Amino acid sequence: MLKFENTRVSYDGKALALDDINLVVEQGEFVGIIGSSGSGKSTLLKTINLLVRPSSGKIYFDGKDITKLNNKELRSLRRNIGFVFQDYNLVDRSLVLDNVLIGRLGYKSSFKSFFGIFTDEEYESATTALKQVGLGEKIFERADQLSGGQKQRVAIAKTLCQRPKIILADEPVASLDISTSQTVMDYFKKVNEKKNMTILINLHDVNLAKKYCHRIVALRKGKIIFDGKAGDLSDEILKTIYD
Structure with a gap:
């Protein structure tokens, strides 16, 4: 489904944020990405929807090299890639329902996007997504009235409403307490x-990664230094990752 092939990213033309990444992710995998700050975790995710473009190498999504896409093709690609941010990326003064419907904007014309014109089916899809994350009763509340954990669940619902093939989550629980993070x-x-649903998630908390993710990929200075089952991540390997 997703394949990195000798992918490198440099922001200044010198230092490599990603250094010769080779990685394959199959449909339905739940992959935790770990590593210290500056290891390349966020850059790795952002290359998948080309928020950051590789300096060299290729990235394949559903068998197609996305590094060669034009603007129209890129817009189509991003419909299939949901992105959940650490800071929720919600419109605080808007209703929860309206925030979730933003997930459908990639399918709209400029006219319909500007005026917020949605179909009954899309309203139903947004409502269903909120119920799936346990927030059915919050539909008509403003986003700024929610707790941090609830906001992040709205962000997940927005991504579900988008109906992507893959979800990328960049440190989505970093600002939450332990209990809320687990929720x-x-x-x-x-x-x-x-x-x-295929999920790639950057996590600061190694224990959460080991508990929830089937597979863990560890980065250090832009290189993959571990890629395997969560149960195979030993203390010795962790010392290598974080030393």
Whole structure:
């Protein structure tokens, strides 16, 4: 489904944020990406929807080299890639329902996007997505009235409403307490298992990665230094990752 082939990223033409990445992710995998700050975790995710473009190498999505896409093809690609951010990326003054409907804008004309014109089916899809993350009763509340954990679940619902093939999550629980983090991770796990949704998630907390993810990829200075089952991530390997 997703393949990195000798992918490199440099922001200044000198230092490599990603250094010769070779990685294959299959449909339905739940992959945790770990590593210290500056290891390349966020850059790795952002190359998948070309928020960051590789300096060299290739990235394949559903068998197509996405590094060669034109603007129209890139817009189509991004419909299939959901992105959940650490800071929720919601419009605080808008209703929860309206925030979730933003996930459908990639399918709209400029006219319909500007005036917020959605079909009954899309309203139903947004409502269903909110119920799936346990927020059916919050539909008509403003986003700024929610807790941090609830906001992140709205962000997940927005991504579900988009109906992507893959979800990327960049440190989505970094600003949440332990209990709330586990609640949010439970919903990611549910989405993965119930919908066979491919998920790549950057995590600062190694224990969360080992608990929820089937597979863990560890980065250090832009290189992959571990790629395997969560149960194979030993203390000795962790010392190598974080030393």
